[in-house]
Amino acid sequence: MNLHQSARTPASGAASDAEGGLILRDVEISLDGRSLLALDRRVLPGETLTVMGPSGSGKSTLFAFVAGFLDPAFTARGKVLLGGRDVSGLTPQERRIGLLFQDALLFPHMSVGENLLFALPAALKGRRARGEAAERMLAEVGLAGMFLRDPATLSGGQAARVALARTLLAEPQALLLDEPFSRLDQELRETTRDLVFARIAERKIPAILVTHDPADAAAAGGDVVVIGAAGRGDEHARQPGAERAETPLRARALR
Numbered sequence: 001m002n003l004h005q006s007a008r009t010p011a012s013g014a015a016s017d018a019e020g021g022l023i024l025r026d027v028e029i030s031l032d033g034r035s036l037l038a039l040d041r042r043v044l045p046g047e048t049l050t051v052m053g054p055s056g057s058g059k060s061t062l063f064a065f066v067a068g069f070l071d072p073a074f075t076a077r078g079k080v081l082l083g084g085r086d087v088s089g090l091t092p093q094e095r096r097i098g099l100l101f102q103d104a105l106l107f108p109h110m111s112v113g114e115n116l117l118f119a120l121p122a123a124l125k126g127r128r129a130r131g132e133a134a135e136r137m138l139a140e141v142g143l144a145g146m147f148l149r150d151p152a153t154l155s156g157g158q159a160a161r162v163a164l165a166r167t168l169l170a171e172p173q174a175l176l177l178d179e180p181f182s183r184l185d186q187e188l189r190e191t192t193r194d195l196v197f198a199r200i201a202e203r204k205i206p207a208i209l210v211t212h213d214p215a216d217a218a219a220a221g222g223d224v225v226v227i228g229a230a231g232r233g234d235e236h237a238r239q240p241g242a243e244r245a246e247t248p249l250r251a252r253a254l255r
């Protein structure tokens with residue numbers, strides 16, 4: 001785990017945009033004329049960037065910006081690039097970014113399998129092919145044979161796995177993980193997060209994790225940025241001219 005106090009520390013790798021991943025380029029989000037957060041990072045395919053910060057520092061706001069549903073109360077500048085493409089002007093649906101939350105948010109009136117079928121891309125045709133894809137994904141998250149289960153009968157860890165399966169079935173271009181393990185007890189937490197990060201690496205999905213738990217950040221294995229901290233990072237980002245001063249470094253990292 002590499003802990004960077006500055007949210008402006010460039011991401012790893014001197015790759016070109018075309019090499020993909022998730023790029024937050026020169027992002028700055030303000031509220032009531034004050035800078036809330038500034039971030040300039042690349043997350044490579046299969047990597048997870050961890051974002052930490054106190055309550056109110058803007059973690060949910062950052063996710064809303066990346067996913068494309070930022071509240072108009074905020075002003076934002078900067079770009080979101082996915083797989084080499086600028087998606088800043090696209091709707092949340094067009095961006096195809098998956099989200100995982102604390103709560104699994106499964107539809108209670110559907111079976112586990114129906115919850116998964118609902119998420120499958122419409123392009124996959126045929127009842128049988130869709131059913132098989134859902135079954136395969138259930139096996140991949142360690143829940144083989146649970147297609148017909150009522151979500152109400154699942155343990156917290158099982159529900160979290162179904163939520164992961166549902167998110168992966170939609171073939172997301174990136175994943176945003178908002179404290180997805182925080183409701184799980186210690187043992188389940190460890191196995192569930194290992195499973196999540198293994199699938200992310202295997203499928204080469206760039207991901208951002210928001211967590212308060214340093215153990216989650218360590219398990220994610222990627223860089224860590226701290227936003228809204230009283231230390232150098234946020235203060236540095238707010239200084240006039242700080243962005244210009246960082247441009248050559250950033251240019252090296254992102255181009």
Ligand SMILES: Nc1ncnc2c1ncn2[C@@H]1O[C@H](COP(=O)(O)OP(=O)(O)OP(=O)(O)O)[C@@H](O)[C@H]1O
Pocket residue numbers: 031053054055056057058059060061062071073
């Ligand atoms: N729709 C909104 N309109 C105005 N201000 C908002 C809105 N949503 C959030 N805020 C404010 O923006 C700031 C950042 O909020 P945000 O929810 O992103 O923080 P957070 O880091 O996710 O907090 P937590 O860890 O408590 O979830 C806070 O000061 C919050 O009060």
